[in-house]
Amino acid sequence: MDLKYTAEELIFRDQVRRFLAEKLPRDISEKVAGGHAIRAEDYTRWQKILHEHGWGAPSWPKQFGGAAWGPVQLHIYDEEAAAAGAPRTIPFGLKMVAPVIMAFGSPAQQQRFLPRILSGDDWWCQGYSEPGAGSDLASLKTRAERRTDDEMGDHYLVNGQKTWNTLGQYADWIFCLVRTDPHAPKQQQGISFLLIDMKSPGITVRPIITLDGAHEVNEIWFENVKVPVANRVGEENKGWTYAKFLLGHERANIAGVGASKRELKRLKNIARSEIKNGRPLLADPLFAARVAQVEIDLMALEITNLRALAAEAQRHAPGPEASVLKIKGTEIQQTLSELMMYAVGPYALPFQRESSDEGDLRSLVGPEYAAPLAATYCNYRKVTIYGGSNEIQRNIISQMILGL
Amino acid sequence: MDFNFTEEQQLLADTVRRFLREHYTFEARRGILKSPQGWSREVWNELAGLGLTALNVPEGYGGLNAGPVDTMLVMNALGEALVVEPYLAAAVLTPALLTHLNDDEAASELLPSIASGERIVIVAHQEPKTRGELDHVTTRAQTTADGYVLDGYKNVVMHAGAADELLVTARTGGKTDEAEGISLFRVDPAAAGVTIKAYRTLDGQSAADIEFANLRLPATSRIGAEGKAFAAIEAAHGIALSALCAEAVGIMKAVNATTLEYTRSRKQFGQPIARFQVLQHRMADMFLHSEQAVSMSYLAAIKCTEPEAAERQRALSAAKVVIGQAGRFIAQQSIQLHGGMGMTDELMVSHYFKRLTAIDLSLGDVDFHTQRFIALTHPG
Numbered sequence: 001m002d003l004k005y006t007a008e009e010l011i012f013r014d015q016v017r018r019f020l021a022e023k024l025p026r027d028i029s030e031k032v033a034g035g036h037a038i039r040a041e042d043y044t045r046w047q048k049i050l051h052e053h054g055w056g057a058p059s060w061p062k063q064f065g066g067a068a069w070g071p072v073q074l075h076i077y078d079e080e081a082a083a084a085g086a087p088r089t090i091p092f093g094l095k096m097v098a099p100v101i102m103a104f105g106s107p108a109q110q111q112r113f114l115p116r117i118l119s120g121d122d123w124w125c126q127g128y129s130e131p132g133a134g135s136d137l138a139s140l141k142t143r144a145e146r147r148t149d150d151e152m153g154d155h156y157l158v159n160g161q162k163t164w165n166t167l168g169q170y171a172d173w174i175f176c177l178v179r180t181d182p183h184a185p186k187q188q189q190g191i192s193f194l195l196i197d198m199k200s201p202g203i204t205v206r207p208i209i210t211l212d213g214a215h216e217v218n219e220i221w222f223e224n225v226k227v228p229v230a231n232r233v234g235e236e237n238k239g240w241t242y243a244k245f246l247l248g249h250e251r252a253n254i255a256g257v258g259a260s261k262r263e264l265k266r267l268k269n270i271a272r273s274e275i276k277n278g279r280p281l282l283a284d285p286l287f288a289a290r291v292a293q294v295e296i297d298l299m300a301l302e303i304t305n306l307r308a309l310a311a312e313a314q315r316h317a318p319g320p321e322a323s324v325l326k327i328k329g330t331e332i333q334q335t336l337s338e339l340m341m342y343a344v345g346p347y348a349l350p351f352q353r354e355s356s357d358e359g360d361l362r363s364l365v366g367p368e369y370a371a372p373l374a375a376t377y378c379n380y381r382k383v384t385i386y387g388g389s390n391e392i393q394r395n396i397i398s399q400m401i402l403g404l
Numbered sequence: 405m406d407f408n409f410t411e412e413q414q415l416l417a418d419t420v421r422r423f424l425r426e427h428y429t430f431e432a433r434r435g436i437l438k439s440p441q442g443w444s445r446e447v448w449n450e451l452a453g454l455g456l457t458a459l460n461v462p463e464g465y466g467g468l469n470a471g472p473v474d475t476m477l478v479m480n481a482l483g484e485a486l487v488v489e490p491y492l493a494a495a496v497l498t499p500a501l502l503t504h505l506n507d508d509e510a511a512s513e514l515l516p517s518i519a520s521g522e523r524i525v526i527v528a529h530q531e532p533k534t535r536g537e538l539d540h541v542t543t544r545a546q547t548t549a550d551g552y553v554l555d556g557y558k559n560v561v562m563h564a565g566a567a568d569e570l571l572v573t574a575r576t577g578g579k580t581d582e583a584e585g586i587s588l589f590r591v592d593p594a595a596a597g598v599t600i601k602a603y604r605t606l607d608g609q610s611a612a613d614i615e616f617a618n619l620r621l622p623a624t625s626r627i628g629a630e631g632k633a634f635a636a637i638e639a640a641h642g643i644a645l646s647a648l649c650a651e652a653v654g655i656m657k658a659v660n661a662t663t664l665e666y667t668r669s670r671k672q673f674g675q676p677i678a679r680f681q682v683l684q685h686r687m688a689d690m691f692l693h694s695e696q697a698v699s700m701s702y703l704a705a706i707k708c709t710e711p712e713a714a715e716r717q718r719a720l721s722a723a724k725v726v727i728g729q730a731g732r733f734i735a736q737q738s739i740q741l742h743g744g745m746g747m748t749d750e751l752m753v754s755h756y757f758k759r760l761t762a763i764d765l766s767l768g769d770v771d772f773h774t775q776r777f778i779a780l781t782h783p784g
Contacts, residue, residue, distance in 0.1 A: 001406055001407055001408065001409065001473050001702065001705070001706065002405070002406055002706060003405060003703075003706055004405065005405060006405075009405075072405060282782060283782075288778045288782070289774055289775075289778070292725075292774050292777050292778045292781065293725075293774070295722075295777075295781065296722045296725050296726060296774075296777060297696070297726070299700070299703070299719075299722050299726075300696040300697075300699050300700050300703075300722075300726045301696070301699075303699035303700065303702060303703055304695055304696060304698075304699040306405060306407075307407050307698075307699060307702075309405075310405055310406065310407045311407075321695075324691075324692055324695050327692060328692065328696065391685070393688075394684070394685040394688040394689070395681075395684070395685075395688075397688040397691055397692070398684035398685065398687060398688045401691060402664055402684070402687055402688065402691060404664075404668075404678050404679075404684050404687070
């Protein structure tokens with residue numbers, strides 16, 4: 001038993017470091033390091049740089065233009081990229097729909113969609129949740145009925161509403177779970193997986209402004225939207241299988257250890273600059289103990305993550321232990337955002353919201369690092385809710401691991 | 405990066421576990437606890453027969469030189485069975501101390517009989533007004549014409565009553581909280597000038613406070629260089645801390661399994677209480693805690709022999725914090741989920757609870773190690 005990387009892995013890490021030092025645009029890494037909003041064009045610019053280098057899709061197999069890295073290499077990349085201040089990967093295209101298209105899509109779908117995901121030319125978003133279907137996703141109601149007409153040929157007529165759609169305002173495409181058989185004996189059985197062009201007539205994107213004042217999520221309405229049958233992935237009414245497959249892939253890097261390490265560093269820098277009772281806040285015994293607690297929890301999570309990774313590298317895809325990583329990872333993210341906000345004290349109160357559309361809003365009052373903290377704290381309430389709420393994760397642990 | 409155990413390590417773990425399952429049942433343990441001395445020399449000899457007392461002794465001194473990962477696996481199993489024999493004290497801490505002392509003569513004299521299980525040697529180091537820090541020593545050894553005179557007080561020395569011989573730390577120089585000036589002495593527990601006040605600790609184990617009053621020792625009783633014992637004391641306590649973390653992990657896994665089993669069989673409102681989501685989520689949290697504890701026990705085993713002191717101590721402190729907190733949560737919730745049955749002496753769960761509680765209070769509690777972690781993370 002040891003925690004060391006192999007010589008090959010260390011060489012790979014050096015390559016990643018060199019690449020990041022040379023190619024990661026400074027204006028983007030500064031935003032990430034300062035906790036500022038990242039614009040859609042920043043994400044796309046970075047994706048194109050990665051793609052040029054052949055690293056556009058680290059986890060994809062070579063045949064689809066991926067780098068085909070193993071779990072340990074992916075982990076090393078995630079760690080280094082997070083430390084260097086690279087923006088997170090927007091998962092919807094690269095990590096969510098692409099694996100589904102590779103596993104279940106037709107060759108035509110693979111040729112049409114995968115290269116443009118890889119190159120950053122298409123922005124994808126997710127159409128899963130509905131007002132009445134959150135944790136109970138299989139109860140979704142958005143209807144897709146088979147039709148034929150001269151203009152479209154064989155197609156589905158889609159009607160319904162999706163919600164909590166992340167960054168769909170920039171999206172070229174949406175992958176959707178729709179109900180194709182409302183009479184199926186089990187609700188999981190009547191669902192299909194459709195790829196829908198966001199420019200299709202009948203689609204309306206309505207912003208949902210969240211508690212931090214940001215426009216990150218949307219409602220999407222479908223009114224008689226025509227979707228060619230050729231845009232269905234796999235078989236009709238088998239969509240739930242693909243959806244579960246996709247949720248399994250959502251779990252890669254679910255612990256977010258690299259990003260949390262970077263945020264811990266930011267927290268410490270803030271707490272070194274802030275003064276309490278005439279000395280740095282980081283030297284205050286109460287605050288120092290809180291910081292130490294989250295640092296120690298993060299150390300434990302890092303090893304837990306490596307254990308899961310080693311198991312994955314040895315034999316199989318991530319299992320239910322990913323739920324442990326999700327729960328602990330998101331709790332740590334929330335604690336870090338909370339401590340950062342409390343670190344700046346009263347200067348957390350002036351609400352200096354940034355919008356990813358408006359660009360950087362530098363602080364009007366107080367230290368510059370204080371500006372985004374309260375908004376981020378508010379925004380980060382989401383992390384224990386999305387991707388399967390932490391309560392659902394506890395259900396998974398008790399059912400799949402404890403056998404209850 | 406590798407989290408696998410070798411075949412030999414697996415075999416070792418299986419052997420210990422099988423032995424304990426067969427010979428160290430709840431009833432057998434209860435019998436041992438009721439005996440006047442509170443531990444069993446017979447069991448000790450059996451553990452020695454399995455080679456366990458030789459595990460932490462170097463090969464040159466009749467041992468197996470197995471290392472912290474093997475020790476971890478053994479401690480997992482001893483934890484699961486709540487073994488009350490002085491394994492941690494006599495077969496981990498003492499050999500680690502003697503190994504790090506650079507005194508070949510003392511090592512040659514003591515280690516072979518420790519490895520064989522014949523001799524139980526206990527380190528008496530902790531004193532009142534300490535709670536984890538290792539350099540606080542007020543016991544004094546004054547130099548005389550032909551040796552030393554020892555005066556001082558050691559407290560809550562685990563298994564001191566079982567000792568054939570004590571290794572006592574005392575100051576031959578330096579101030580109370582200095583690393584410099586601490587020496588180590590071989591002491592016969594039956595000698596005039598040694599008063600042992602033995603008692604049981606909350607988890608049923610045996611311990612004692614020891615007073616040294618005008619204890620005359622020959623010069624040859626000092627082992628290691630005079631005033632230079634601290635580095636070895638510190639290194640040995642790191643290795644013991646890793647082993648203690650592993651014991652806790654063994655208990656946590658066992659108590660979680662016991663609790664799961666109990667909630668499956670206990671029926672209320674016409675169904676097993678394990679069906680209730682509030683209990684399922686509690687047990688999911690207990691599992692989360694034990695997973696984090698396993699991770700940190702691994703880290704402790706890997707880092708407890710790290711030569712760089714700050715890195716070693718920082719990792720060990722982080723591990724003890726996680727294990728202390730996880731142990732407390734799991735211990736408390738296991739009783740809660742057992743309901744009234746958790747309050748009885750009749751089930752293993754209350755005994756697990758007490759041992760986990762004792763472990764947090766041993767070798768520095770959560771607060772001590774949090775503070776040490778902070779001091780090492782942000783020096784100055």
